[in-house]
Amino acid sequence: MPKRLIWRLLVLGSLAISGIIFIQSYWMYKTWHLQDEEFNYSVKLALREVADQISEYNETNLPKQGLIQRRASNNYAVNINSTIDANVLEDYLIAAFERHSLYIDFEYAVFDCASDELLYGNYCSLSDKEQSEQPSADLPKFDDLIYYFVVKFPTRESFLLGNMTQSILFSIIALLAVCFFIYAIYVIMKQKQLTEQQKDFINNMTHEFKTPISSIKIASEVLLNNNAVTQDSRLNQYAEIIKDQNERLNTQVEKVLNIARLEKNEFELTNELIELHNILDKIIKSESIKLKNPEDAIIADFSSENVLIHADLLHFTNVVSSIIDNAIKYNEFPVKITVKTRKLDDQIIISIKDNGIGINEDDKRKIFTKFFRVHTGDVHNVKGFGLGLYYVKTIAKAHGWTIDVESEEGEGTQFNIKIALANGN
Secondary structure, three states, rough: HHHHOOOHHHHHHHHHHHHHHHHHHHHHHHHHHHHHHHHHHHHHHHHHHHHHHHHHHHHHOOOOOOOEEEEEEEEEEEEEOOOOOOOHHHHHHHHHHHHHOOOOOEEEEEOOOOEEEEEEEEOOOOOOOOOOOOOOOOOOOOOOOOOOEEEEOOOHHHHHHHHOHHHHHHHHHHHHHHHHHHHHHHHHHHHHHHHHHHHHHHHHHHHHHHHHHHHHHHHHHHHHOHHHHHHHHOHHHHHHHHHHHHHHHHHHHHHHHHHHHHHOOOOOEEEEEHHHHHHHHHHHHHHHHHOOOOEEEEEOOOOOOOEEEEHHHHHHHHHHHHHEEEEEEOOOOOOEEEEEEEEEEEEEEEEEEEEOOOOOHHHHHOOOOOOOOOOOOOOOOOOOOOOHHHHHHHHHHHHOOOEEEEEOOOOOEEEEEEEEEOOOO
């Protein structure tokens, strides 16, 4: 994954996490606020009914203002113009709270004018839970009121939280999702670090190989030009083996270095106007040297017209050579490869078809993946790193070409490369 994409993911992820946390916090705050308002409204309605009942019971009038006063989050004072019977008050309170579905514990106290004291009434439990709060017996006294009673809800917070169960559940799920996302980002960054270390190691290793490879090449050429070696068939054979294997090793090292350059965007395409068929002829001649049997053949089937395209000559040659090289390697029959060109509107299509072992449907979707290698079945002489077709796909994408593959297991494979014609074709 490119470093720029990683940073974009981190920035967007951080913004998303911040947004989720902010929205969730705001939602919880609003939910709590709405629950508290609903609770306050229901309590005031219930206490109003109780005040009306007491007024009717005592045959007195209620105050015009300040009848029900919320003196704290869980404390309410009800101003009455007459004395209050505590026994009647408790019955009224319980009935009123049940009518308004306020199944919550409460305690109350009544102000006694004669003693100028707030006389504690009782702790009443209307919830299904066992009593967890201890009666306070120290309800607040208010000097600005004369005849009044006080109601306190010691379990108000837990009552409101109980009504927010669904909101809390969604908040926990959202929090878990955020934690999972943060963990995923951590894993990605850790994997990115390990991948970078692996790439640096491979790049350094392949660069270190270049010096001994060059030295071996020079040494093998000196040996092959030495008369004593050329006259001894056995020594000459060994020198040829050294040269061939050194060239093979150099090819593999160059592949790894090219892929590293591609991934780091350190390569530049040098597009030039090339005559397609001449270049394909040269590639076919070069690849034909790899054929081992007299029955093997690479056949050219070109359109009759000259075709000009814009392409990087080196990379274009490597793309076609890699496909033909795979066609030779993945073949257990006499090799028959056809390189065909045909025009289609303003494009030229290069088709490279072989009679090899073919590719099954599962592998066909993965062949352009880096390090992936097609299962070879009974063919056991296929060597490589699985970088060839990844390189082909990357170069095609950089040029703006399209490439697809047609294949059936046991029926051979055909690669089609569509390239735009140069102006004037």
